[in-house]
Amino acid sequence: MPKFAANLSMMFTEFPFLDRFRAAADCGFTAVEFLFPYEHAAELIADKLSEAGLVQALFNMSPGNWDGGERGLAALPGRESEFAQSVETAISYARVIGTPRLHMMAGIVSARNPVATDAYRKNLKRAAELTGEAGIGLVIEPINSRDMPGYFLDNFDRAVSFIAEINLPHVQLQFDIYHRQILHGDVIMALRRFAPLIGHIQVASVPDRHEPLTGELDDLRIFTEIDAIGYQGYVGCEYRPRRGTKDGLGWIGKVSDPPDG
Numbered sequence: 001m002p003k004f005a006a007n008l009s010m011m012f013t014e015f016p017f018l019d020r021f022r023a024a025a026d027c028g029f030t031a032v033e034f035l036f037p038y039e040h041a042a043e044l045i046a047d048k049l050s051e052a053g054l055v056q057a058l059f060n061m062s063p064g065n066w067d068g069g070e071r072g073l074a075a076l077p078g079r080e081s082e083f084a085q086s087v088e089t090a091i092s093y094a095r096v097i098g099t100p101r102l103h104m105m106a107g108i109v110s111a112r113n114p115v116a117t118d119a120y121r122k123n124l125k126r127a128a129e130l131t132g133e134a135g136i137g138l139v140i141e142p143i144n145s146r147d148m149p150g151y152f153l154d155n156f157d158r159a160v161s162f163i164a165e166i167n168l169p170h171v172q173l174q175f176d177i178y179h180r181q182i183l184h185g186d187v188i189m190a191l192r193r194f195a196p197l198i199g200h201i202q203v204a205s206v207p208d209r210h211e212p213l214t215g216e217l218d219d220l221r222i223f224t225e226i227d228a229i230g231y232q233g234y235v236g237c238e239y240r241p242r243r244g245t246k247d248g249l250g251w252i253g254k255v256s257d258p259p260d261g
């Protein structure tokens with residue numbers, strides 16, 4: 001069965017951010033991911049990881065003004081220099097923290113806007129060059145527009161065609177099972193089709209984004225398929241715990257010891 005990383009932006013929110021590392025390790029996690037580290041010095045986060053014996057699987061480049069509703073810069077025409085700076089900053093954090101791959105968020109702008117598409121292509125290329133030079137992976141993630149209305153990258157096939165255009169092995173797909181099911185369904189066939197391009201996987205129950213094994217999908221079957229396609233990375237637990245994070249972790253025991261397994 002896959003190895004799981006706790007998403008510290010959604011899990012363990014009972015604790016202040018910097019205390020979530022220890023809380024995750026105490027619950028048995030050996031890896032974490034989170035959206036953004038930038039409110040804290042990279043060295044402080046690296047210390048928290050090492051004190052808790054954790055590795056960091058993934059975080060995102062700056063989304064711009066999140067509280068003001070921004071959800072990424074890559075497809076925003078006119079924001080190129082801010083975008084380039086966000087890539088540099090993310091890389092410098094990833095070097096200190098030891099993060100192997102970064103998620104480039106696209107932003108809120110219509111995918112039918114050709115100027116935005118052009119900006120996205122150019123920014124993806126620039127980010128691919130910079131991360132490539134740094135030896136760090138780059139992933140892009142289709143996100144459903146119920147959770148993120150107006151998000152530029154809301155289609156898996158389109159994400160894959162951007163990745164194919166770039167055609168560099170370190171530029172890959174962030175396959176969030178929750179978004180895939182809401183956007184298109186056909187989760188298992190998509191895992192098989194996109195297997196060679198998948199750089200990171202995330203999971204939550206559908207439709208409420210709670211603990212796996214509590215939604216409309218057969219998550220145990222999906223986890224078996226993730227193994228079958230040869231995925232070796234972490235599966236990020238990007239869900240909002242229904243009650244307490246720790247109390248809701250019973251599903252992990254069922255995954256490592258499935259009743260029919």
Ligand SMILES: O=C(O)[C@@H](O)C(=O)CO
Nearest residue numbers: 060103141143176202238
């Ligand atoms: O699925 C999501 O929402 C995240 O993986 C993300 O990076 C943006 O919020």
Ligand SMILES: [Mg+2]
Nearest residue numbers: 141176202238
């Ligand atoms: Mg996700």
